[in-house]
Amino acid sequence: MMKTLRVLVLLLILGGLSGCGYNAMQRQDEAVKQAWSEVLNQYQRRADLVPNLVNTVKGYAQHEEKVFVEVTNARAKVGSLQVNADTVNDPEKLKQFQAAQGELGGALSRLMVVSENYPQLKADGLFQNLQAQLEGTENRVTVARNRYIQSVADYNSMIRTFPNNLTAKMFGYQIKPNFSVDNEKAISTAPTVDFGTNTPAPASSAH
Known part of the structure; x- marks a missing residue:
């Protein structure tokens, strides 16, 4: 009799959790993790392209040291972050x-x-291949980031909604931070570059 009662109580508890969104929260939380993993994969793909891209451009544009340093330092900063x-x-x-x-x-x-200042570089087959890979990766980054943003928005909306909010509070589910709108605009906007009058002339010969 007691065993049967325990089974009934357990079934009622499980049914209550399902009705209060617990299972859905689990699924949505997992969806956020998967979306985040894809964001990291695509950003890593982009970082992996940097060394070859920089070295290829250096072969034609040795005088653009400032830009090379900026890219190298930015990649190093990304690599130094402990992200999981x-x-x-x-x-x-x-x-x-x-x-x-x-x-x-x-x-x-x-x-x-x-x-753009080095026609011979633009005509280099290796550079063209790297450029195409970078463009494709940037597109993948945008798609992955947008999917992550939507996944987090869906999760946050779920745990804020009654009665899910009660279940979320009971099991410690909290609102997740998301990419900021202002920073998203900055990432997607191409920078304006002014070379000024002291820009060195393009290299006359290839490496």
């Missing part, structure tokens, strides 16, 4: 991650603007 699954729950770490990736994105944009 828990980052999605830490507003400050997520802000630092977003700022570092935005800085690298801006530096890469300036590097590509520099390439």
Whole structure:
């Protein structure tokens, strides 16, 4: 009799949790983690392109040292961040991650603007391949980031809604930070570069 009663109580508890959104929260939380993992994968893909891209441009534009240093330092800053699954729950770490990736994105944009001054570089097959990979990766980054933003928005909306908010409070589910709108605009906007009158003339010969 007691065993049967325990089973009934357990079934009632499980049914109550399901009705209060517990299972849905679990699924949505997992969706956020998967979306975040894809964001990291695509940003890593971009970082992996940097050394070859910089070295290729250097072969034609040795005088653009400032831009090379900016890209290298920005990549190093990205690599120094300790980012993992828990980052999605830490507003400050997520802000630092977003700022570092935005800085690298801006530096890469300036590097590509520099390439416009070197026709022979633009005609180089290796550079064209790297440029195509970078463009494709930037598109993947945008898609992955947008999916993550939507996933977090769905999760946050779920745990704020009654009666899910009661279940969320009971089990410690909290609002997750998201990418800021202002920083998103900055990342997606190409920087304006003024070479001024002291820009060195394009190299006359290839490496």
